[in-house]
Amino acid sequence: MTDDVTGLGAFFAPRSIAVIGASNDPGRIGGRPVDFCKAAGFDGPLYPVNPTRDEVQGLKAFPDVESIPGPVDLAVLAVPSARVPETLEACGRKGVRAVVVFSAGFSEVGAEGAAAQADMLEIAQRHGIRMLGPNCLGFYSAASGACGTFTTGLEGGMPARGKIGLITQSGAYGTHLLSMAKARRLGVAGWVSTGNEADVSVAECLEYMVESDEVGAIGLYMEGVNRVETLIRALARARELRKPVTIMKVGSSEVGARAVQSHTASLAGSDASFQAVIKQFGAVRAETTEEMFDVLYAATTGPLPRGDRLGILTVSGGAGVLMADAAEKHGLSVPPMPEASVGKLLERNPFASPRNPVDITAHALNDFDLIPEYLAEMMRAGDYDCYTAFFTSWTASPVLGPRLRKVLLETLAGQGKPFALIGLFDDEQAGAYEREGVLTFADPSRAVAALATMARVAQGFDRVATGALPDVGAPGIAVRSMGEAEAKARLAAAGVPVLPEGVAATADEAAEMAAEMGFPVVLKIVSPQIAHKTEVGGVALNLADADAVRAEAARMLAEIPAKVPGAEIEGVLVSPMAGEGVELIVGSQLDPVMGPMVMVGLGGVLAEVLKDVALARAPVTAEAAEGMLARLKGAAILDGVRGRPGVDRRAVAEVIARVSVLAAANAEGVESIEINPLLASAEGAVALDALILPRGEEA
């Protein structure tokens, strides 16, 4: 394909292939790779290895890999699992660069299999061989015709050639994907099933396909994430090359069921982290297989939109409204045509409703020129970023269909915007549009959804990181539990605003401190063992004078040790009563899979009950953190509700960015940082309480 910067070229574009365990029967596992390579037109030497036959499927066979006369780039191992190690050794001696291992019975069946897999990997690595599998269905490359696979998805013919790359961990579901792609006439550039990923992972295959000129858009099916750093690097590179990546990752329901731990942990389960990371790096999550294929279809058929403004052309008012609804639901805007154009179009056809949706009405049947004229005016004066057009069954009519196609394609020529045509189509009718870059759909909602996803993809590509990470001073954090006072001091050193405060050991000392700060003040119990202070009576707000402070501090110091036996009480924290504002939670959490994640949510029920939080992989810039705030469902609260002033979003974003930098720098030692609440107002943001926990500890 292209320069083999990823080292996987020996799989996808090998100069020669040996099939070890080759069968003369093209229906058997060892026979299929030979049969498929021939059918796909692999034009390098293809060497069947079979000690009992001179010829396999019309090709000269060899008793073992070392008897093959020429060099072997790729060996496909269709042998029982017990014979894999000796076969790998032989491949190593032969100088094979890459192997595909179909055999099952390795890490997927338990500890013994995992040990066998580790041994196998050791052999491969000792010989410098890259390995796909074990327990995989292999791969298919349209450009080279290399088919190191026994998937039934290639039975009955290769898929149409095209720009779609498919990467899957599951063999069986991967076969289903390949079969569905064929049934939908989608053009496929390559397909790979990674199985146990002893060596080659989904992330590396993604990296290869991102760099390949043959591939225009990539669909991933994943069950777990190995090599998260490679995955992120590949996604970042895809964004740079503006190559759409859509990911279907299953297992969210299991993850969702995991036991709830501290606030942050309960809010940032790893499916949410995964979701946040792929969004952050410009990929899109597909929830269903059809959605994934719609994205791949749109991405490899037409251009990407440059914005989110949708122009809707229709001959049915109802369909126009339906598409406007769908646009709002999926986040596309439907701005009206300029007034001058509306007037002009109404003059041309008084029955039309030409605002946007632009409804020509069925009058277009009597006056076909209305179609190109209206469309041209939409493109000229509306200048939308993408278009849908509804012509119902006209598209399939023997008389109207070709006329419609002619005027649409002529009018669209060279305009470079995505255009989805909704109607009824047979394969030939659809193909005639698709070859010209026009998408075809029967369901208008699905057309709008696909365009909206494309707009989101383009937005993700445009969202390059701006600004710099904040300077937090020395980033290291001591690896120990830090309660409120110590945690706030540490955060303050990193530039997070906190209120002046002090820890008093006695009630009298508390009263004295309060008098110095000025009333009213707040008292809070200080103990590393007590995370939720309110629940043990460890918070007293709005204390107006020294007597009140003394009484409350005395009560806390007396009562709480009895309520929480074993808690080390370090004293009471005295701080000025904060003003009015909006409470937020800002925190970080080490995700076991995705690494350090930073989180923000609105305080109270929004974060806790409704799980309205925004996540990103740490570190993030303040600019990116502002984007996180905008994604909160309750973001309007930050702008002020019921007469309250809005908060300084930038100040909140600065805090998020600083926490994220600390979290990323301390991913080895720190499990979580939590500011709860962060009080935000028009004047800024201040951390009122905080907690830092070392790795492995939970609040």
Added chain:
Amino acid sequence: MTDDVTGLGAFFAPRSIAVIGASNDPGRIGGRPVDFCKAAGFDGPLYPVNPTRDEVQGLKAFPDVESIPGPVDLAVLAVPSARVPETLEACGRKGVRAVVVFSAGFSEVGAEGAAAQADMLEIAQRHGIRMLGPNCLGFYSAASGACGTFTTGLEGGMPARGKIGLITQSGAYGTHLLSMAKARRLGVAGWVSTGNEADVSVAECLEYMVESDEVGAIGLYMEGVNRVETLIRALARARELRKPVTIMKVGSSEVGARAVQSHTASLAGSDASFQAVIKQFGAVRAETTEEMFDVLYAATTGPLPRGDRLGILTVSGGAGVLMADAAEKHGLSVPPMPEASVGKLLERNPFASPRNPVDITAHALNDFDLIPEYLAEMMRAGDYDCYTAFFTSWTASPVLGPRLRKVLLETLAGQGKPFALIGLFDDEQAGAYEREGVLTFADPSRAVAALATMARVAQGFDRVATGALPDVGAPGIAVRSMGEAEAKARLAAAGVPVLPEGVAATADEAAEMAAEMGFPVVLKIVSPQIAHKTEVGGVALNLADADAVRAEAARMLAEIPAKVPGAEIEGVLVSPMAGEGVELIVGSQLDPVMGPMVMVGLGGVLAEVLKDVALARAPVTAEAAEGMLARLKGAAILDGVRGRPGVDRRAVAEVIARVSVLAAANAEGVESIEINPLLASAEGAVALDALILPRGEEA
């Protein structure tokens, strides 16, 4: 079809049809009904009316409707709009029972057209003629072969016969629906496009199809709701007969854009009301056309599930997880198999993972009996309410496909549960399963979604109203604005709990009242012109003694008249300070389309910013109101969060029910009733503030 209790039998099952304006050209509007009736096998007399021809499409033609020798049940009017009145008069003289009017140019084009439509309706009603249209595409009935339509959706052949009824306001989108149904091989019983609905409405057509034995499930496409009472009656009857109804209603984005008014109005926009009503009466909203067809397909192919427990059989672990994720997303549960069964199935195949999803793995290829054995055990011991089974491309394989079908159909025979098979199918393969009641899908997520919708439909059917409406005493409410004091008194008379309180005209009087009630107290300004008291400084909380009360009351009475010029100040309301609890908003609002709606939401940002409210058409019982509370996204808050006790849901539900009864009884005069907040605690619920507005007035 069946007994014509709805009076529309003359359309769908006429004994004779006249086509007025019949054309000899089967492609023209006046030619198509004749051509279609012949193609669909209409077996009563078919009379083309055309003054210029003796014969039309091989049938004897008549110069006018009155020249037809026999009686005419249905006349199809394919005449210019100007000729409709005289043609209707002639139909009246002839004794025609029903007419279809295709002609456009009536109410859809403005006031003049609306007047012409009213004249036309007057003629029809004077003659006792039922009228479909004008500006409609007519209808199709498979059972009678009557085709009073010129839709291109019937070109190229009638749809397959089946149990689906389609009702649409839009002609063009209705044609698209019919064409999509044909492309999907769905079986259609009837189709009708209602256009301007001068007489016959979508609601009446629904009522007809609900009563018809020919129709098993009904899809509606709507843009607006006429005759809401008929619609509700028809939905209630469909629920009684357990006939699934799925509704696609467009226009939500426009409705959403309507200007925000008072809290309740802004929360209870009419799309939300529509959504609430159809859910309340057991129908399901389809968001997309494909979703609507999936529901209709599932409802007319297999049985309805009796619960929400999904059993998942798979040969791919990944597909199993994917379906479990989809089940959680769509609200189906995936309970595990009993431990004893798990052991038994593992013994049979140690590679299997037989909990649920029950993953047989690809070992089923080597041991085909695993499939029926595992499935039978799932049905016996798991006894799920519905099933999905993933067999990828095996279904389409020439060898495996028929074997698989044999074992599946044998094992499923007579078990009466919905079963969705996921794989790849050509039309013949799919048909062979569907004829036996098995659903087929390529996308596993879509299969799960369809089963989940069926489960929701069945649940809706089961949710018959229990309990009685509360007794609110004399239900009438005086038609005038009522501010806090008067509104609370009126609600108290209807059994809604309120705190003791009084209105003081002066500061001294307020202090005196407070002293009688006991401190602390709350003061609020009383003025019919002031809805949001906090914003004008009209609320003072937690006043601890007589001096504080006197000072605050004096301030309000002095300051507020200056802030709100023209406000009539009736005094200050004095009431005891309420205890701790959860604040809710309970209210009613007259929806311009759906009538009196009752609403409940959690106070504060949840209702206002996140629009987390539950709606129902008034009146509702307390039992139904408890269901509304359960639907709130923040419902967990009612159970107590962070150590707070849960609230008495029944007490809240009682208040909702009482407000709903008042709202329904006063739909002529009362625009809205609002209790904000209703304070709920473990001890009960009490209205702290309220407002009642007469029709046409907004807060």
